Amino acid sequence: MPAKTIQKVWLLTVILAVAAGFLLYRADVLRQKSIRGNLMFTSAEHLQNIKKMEFMLPNHQLTVYQDEKIWRLLEADNYYVDLKFLQRLQQEISSGKIGREVMPETGKLIWSTVKLYDASGNKTDEIQIANATELGEHYIRYPHDEKIYSSNWQINLPDETTAWTRQPLLDFLGIDISAFEKNGTRIFRRDEGTIFTNEKTKQLYRQYDYMKVFEALTNLWYEQVTSVQNFDEGKYPFQQKMRLETFDGLIMEIVIYSDYQEYWAKILLSSARLSKADAEVYVKDNEFLYRDWWFKLPLAAGRTLFLFNFNI
Secondary structure, three states: OOHHHHHHHHHHHHHHHHHHHHHHHHHHHHHHHHHHOEEOOOOHHHHHHEEEEEEEOOOOEEEEEEEOOEEEEHHHOOEEEOHHHHHHHHHHHHHOEEEEEEOOOHHHOOEEEEEEEEOOOOEEEEEEEEOOOOOOOOEEEOOOOOOEEEEOOOOOOOOOHHHHEOOOOOOOOHHHEEEEEEOOEEEEOOOOOOOOEEOOOOOEOOOOOOHHHHHHHOOOOOOEEEEHHHOOHHHOOEEEEEEEEEOOOEEEEEEEEEOOOOEEEEEEEEEOOOOOHHHHHHHHHHHHHOOOEEEEOOHHHHHHHHHOOOOO
């Protein structure tokens, strides 16, 4: 066989092999895509590369970003994003899929925009989600595309800044409290559910006025958070301080600054010398959430905590 003919045969063989390989690769890509469905975000399979997320909601723009492996919220004075909410959000981004094209009543849709960025600040995704601040069915669309698609998006994107940070302010249960002190008066008890004793008089404290404080601290949500360096103590000339201890040995000191119009709290966590291991672990894992931060309390709860005095 002539050399030129052999070269042509080999060239044709190489071309066919490359074409076959490409077709097999494309078939596998389509098969994998069919298996996992059409992902909403191109970054879904490499979410670890995403270092910043922007959310344009109906009333707020929120920016979540990673700072030395800790996620913070820019609009909350760079306070920490709630870890459980962040994990749910990342899971939703990873598993979000596009459905069929739909034609809903657009007048009932309120669009929110989600943008994802990598470590270099490059935008990797931009997508709009209908009624993202509500739970229910969500439609999606992409920039420069008028088509609207159904999706399996489920998470609610709150339109309140502090709903993205850790709430409530404290993990508080009144039954756990072994001692309570304010303005020089301290009451304590040895066992859960028993009556408190006044430390000074050694008499049983049969007043239940302290329950107002316990109720105010239960499921207490703060309205705003700001760092120590951005908090002006001079604006709040009146201060009160209370101290609560749990049976496990956890100590919570709550300092409240006020001008009688606003009430801001600073919380210090520590553990007693003979505290249980659970209290020490809790302080170790949560103390950073309070150190160097001030929290604005709702007016009613703040007034209750600030004005409380024992009926002696």
